Amino acid sequence: MGVVRKLSGIFVERLPGDLSLMRLGPPIKKLCPSSPRQCGILLVSVILLVIIMGPSLIPRDPLKQNLSKTLCAPGSTHLLGADHLGRPVLSRLMYGGRSSLLISLFCTTISFVIGSLLGVLAGYREGWYDLVIMRLVDGTLAFPGTLLAIILAGTLGGSMTTLVFALSATMWCDYCRLVRNMTRSIKQSSHLEAGRIMGFNAAFLIRRYIFPELTPQIFTLASLGMGRTILNISGLGFLGIGLQPPLPEWGSMVNQGLGFLSEAPWLVAAPGIMIFLTVFGFQLMASAPHDRSKRSVVREK
């Protein structure tokens, strides 16, 4: 919890009231989530743990074909079975998750950085900066985002860099608009005026006064964005214009498994469930954090 608190600047307060957990001892109680947000964090960290640690615990080559094990059912040799070329589904899931999460992390970071920088600039400087940047945002948003990503990924080929570029082409606009609007409203507040009167320059004000107030909202948006990007990547993979086979990818795994739906339903179910859990985890993580003002109320009472 402490790590999350430091990372995001979001303040999580454990609410009393979850009675079933109260009976457990303190160490277990600490691990149990008590808000949707904490459930999300737990879910995502479990998935991350599996994806990062898994391949070293169950070392199998996700690309190695073993035609004797074609469509092997889940069992002791293959925990989640094997696909039509005899490749282990579990390993493919773990490696596929690595690339999906990495791409969406890159996307989110890039759009986050570009969007917040431009947004702060537009919101703080106003005038021409605001006009130009916001019209740029409007222009970009006029394209349907997914369609743009399909066109870009389809024409430029399905490598990792292309996917990152194609998916973040429209995503930064959301950050830009959010940050710009919030900056404008914070600029009206009297603590910013107090800061100006005390002689702080713009860079200092943005860093110390504006950014800390933006972080909870930006991180919420980023968490939602992670989930959405994973969906988009899987969608592109399903259409065959994402990461190219033989590279494992959740979307393309679903696509390949469709042909064997009746014989080997786990081929579709396993990546589908992973997509669902990951996106759901990020969505839960984005649910309202307890902000500082609420926290004080809890503490006072």
Add this chain to the structure above:
Amino acid sequence: MKNNQINRFHSTAFWTGADTGITDVDARTYPGTAPAENDLDQKQGLALKVKNLQITMDGKENNPPLVNNVNLNLTPGRPLSLIGESGCGKSLIAQAIFHLLPAQLFAQGEIYYGNKNLLACSQTTMHGLWGREIFLFPQEPGTALNPLRRSCSQVTEIFRWVRNGTIRIGNNGGSFSLPPDCGNLWKKYFKQVGLSISDGRKYPWQLSGGMNQRLLTVMAMAEPARLIVADEPTKGLDPDTRDLTIDLLGQMVDFGKSLFVITHDVDVPRQLGGDLAVMYGGMVMESGPAAHILDAPAHPYTRALLRALPQNGLHPIPLRVNGNRFQGGCPFSPRCAEALSFCFHVEPAETMVSDKVSQEVSVEEKNEFHERIIPLHQRKQFPAHGGESARIIRCHQCC
């Protein structure tokens, strides 16, 4: 005293308005105040009695109660003001009356409205009472009105709602009906508070703060409610609007409503007259007729509070003269310059004193308090109902 009041409430003389003490309406000079005409105006306020109200945080019995044994007495025709600092629990009393306390808080005691105990009422009953019987006068005129609707339509809405809904007056079970042309009824009310008819066509944001305040008054008058609770009605208002608000509140009393004002502004009881209760740390320190208390405060806190007024020399109340925190006894004891040793341990009881207290105050202090903005003769004098002018003080020194 309680029996006396309930008896009077049941007497027919009270209901016909003969004994309500507002017979001198015409003598007072309000612009455009017309004598009551239609049957809506005949509804007179009911008494509000708060008995031994205690508000605590649930689950924590060791905590001192936020509101401790509060007794208040609102007589129809006499406004009751409650003054106190922020955090003394005065707003909690209003919330308790309306069943709007935060979930962690828990009220014990009795709040009688007429002869109905509001604290024992179910939530459904309270929903029936809100607006129909008890009305919360909103705090900020600018934000309390719907900016998208013309001012007349916001008022007319109340009439329409009143006419279509079934209204029962108090415990007598009578219902009343409005004249059919309620679409024009608002004009009469607008005239009474000094708004012009053209203002009715405007939106609230086109009106000034003072006009919005008048509009809210029209709504409060148009509501069939007979008890109006105003929580900090003058907070953040400039002096002109504030004076106007106090005037309008007084007008509502003339209109026959019972008025309970919660405020931290000493000018409100001073201009409104009626009764006054001074609250500190969850206890009512002193209560009685406003004029008497402001003339000759008996409780050390009231005295200190009045001395902190700019016109009385701006003497700050010391933050903590006696060096110790509040552990029991009188909540004001840590800041009280006159505290005795047992003030810190023994909770003071309510003592009823007659008006001779005013003579016990030293001559210098009396002189000091006689320099006020509003001389006594300009203040509104609400006639006292027999025996109601007694003062109740919670202080060991006044026993």
Add this chain to the structure above:
Amino acid sequence: MEEKVPESSDATNVVRAEAVDLNWPGGLFCEPVAVLQQVNLSLYPGEMVGLSGPSGVGKSTLGDILLGLLPPTRGRVYWGESRIYRKKASRQNHPLNTLRRYYQKIFQDPASSFPPGQTTGESLREVIRYHGLEDSIQENLGAVALNPDMLKRYPCELSGGEMQRMALARVMLLKPRFIVADEPTSRLDLSVQAHIIRLIAEVARSSGCAVLLISHDRALIETVCSRCVNLSF
């Protein structure tokens, strides 16, 4: 516009406004409004001047003009000897940059004048660090009768009176020459009001800075201020 110049009118004034006009520009559907017309006002070190008037007359606006936050339509404003709102001065030597920290303001709502995400101590230390001043937080807290424990709290956890004293302590760290107190007690309790006003007067007197007390309460201004400026429409 009435002003009574004190006897020591040859003393160098801290802030001076000469023939200041301010018009709000008109828009498509609204007429331009003349808010201030020919306002002259000078403040001398160590004095407390009251500024009163009905709401909407431009009291706070005048305060902002004197603080260098809002350029007037016409007229001159001086901080000491240097004229502010001059376009020609270079950015480095512009009095609005070099003298900025000596001209301070106390807000109506003290809690909102502190960043909500920092403890009050962080906010105070930030001021010291940014301007490279010597650490005088403890002395200033003592001057406003605040417990150093309060530095560990967040703005929303302190009462209005405590926050207003904290704001005064923060302003005094900068050793200001001029403070605009814009309705500093209108949101506070009566018993706290006397305390805060007395503190402001005392701190200003001991440090020799001029205070412009904006308030709609004439009685308050007449009690504590050496002279009073009344704005009317």
